[in-house]
Amino acid sequence: MIVQAFGCKFLLPRSWTAELTAPEGYENWVIPHFLSLCRPGMTVVDIGASIGSLTLPAARQVVPGGVVYAIEVSSLNCGLLAQSIVLNNLDNVRLLPLGVSDYLGFARLPRQGVSNNNVIDHEADITRTDLQSHDIVPIMPFDLLHSAIGKVDLLKMDIEGMEYRASMGAITMLRRDRPIVFLEYSPLFQSRWSGVPGxxxxxxxxxxxxxxxxxxxxxxxxxxxxxxxxxxxxxxWAEHRDADGGTHLDLCLYPLA
Structure with a gap:
């Protein structure tokens, strides 16, 4: 079904509609601030784009002259996002159906319904993967994409604990472009999926x-x-975990002059 939010139309399964149209607003502590930093002409990269809750409104904010690169590893999410891009008549979104990390290769992804909680398994023994329940997905460092994308002004990473590995794979871009960065922080997720302390x-x-x-x-x-x-x-983070049962903090990171 089609849902309207943030001035955009989203093609979604019914299970997603209540979250996106909640009276208090979907992720209202992050998305308005993120969009306030989107300016005409910017290049925005949305890693872990999911169904496009940031991609679609950001694409409207950066016109004229701007572009949004939506990186999403789930083929099901990509299919819905691609249709939403067309539904909104957006010609400045580039959808990249892949995962980013610190290596070039592939990983397995549990096959599931539409979700913003997709986690790739870097360490899986590919010879033992159940192909009835998993997809094999391409993985690459963002730095390999950098020459094609050009200078990045605003970067968002929401990839369920793989932020450290993705950042290491984007280290050249981070040093050169100095984008503003939005990311989720969870010591538990970082330890599990990036293999490092938070x-x-x-x-x-x-x-x-x-x-x-x-x-x-x-x-x-x-x-x-x-x-x-x-x-x-x-x-x-500990306060949020103990008081609210939360799993992560949202952070905005600004490059120092």
């Missing part, structure tokens, strides 16, 4: 020269202007 992701961006802002769900955004950002983010 703080290693924060330390990576601190070493790259980024300033951190916590996008709280129930209170104002919190720029971290002084002190140790890693300690503050860890404390905020």
């Amino acid at each position: 703080v290693q992701l924060l330390e990576l961006f601190r070493e790259l020269g980024y300033r951190f802002e916590i996008l709280h769900r129930k209170k104002d955004r919190e720029p971290i202007m002084d002190g140790d950002p890693v300690t503050r983010i860890e404390a905020a």
Whole structure:
């Protein structure tokens, strides 16, 4: 069915409609801020685009002259997103049906319904993969795409704990382009799917020269202007986990001059 949100039309299964049209707004602590930073002429990269909740409205925000690259590993999600792109008459979205990490190759992806919780398994023994329940998907470092995409102005990563590996595969771009970065932070997910402690992701961006802002769900955004950002983010994540049963924090990272 077709659902309207953020000034766009989304082709969705019925199971997704309630979340996207919730009275309080879908991810209202992230999406309005993200869209406020989209400017005409920008190149935006949406890694883990899912059904396009950021891709579609961002594509409207960056005209004229801007483009959005939507990277999504699930073929089912890609099919719906491709139809939504046509439904909205958007000619500035480039849909890339693949996963990003720190290597060039392939992985397995559990076959499931439409979801924003798709997780690729880097370590799977491909000879033992059940092809009735899994898809084999292409994987590459973002840096291999960089020359074709050009300078990136705004980057979002929502890939269920694979953010560290994806960042390592995009390290040249991060150093050269200095985009604003939105990402989800979960020590549990990073440990499980990137194989590193969560703080290693924060330390990576601190070493790259980024300033951190916590996008709280129930209170104002919190720029971290002084002190140790890693300690503050860890404390905020623990508070969110214990008080709200949450699994992750949303962060916005700004390159320092």
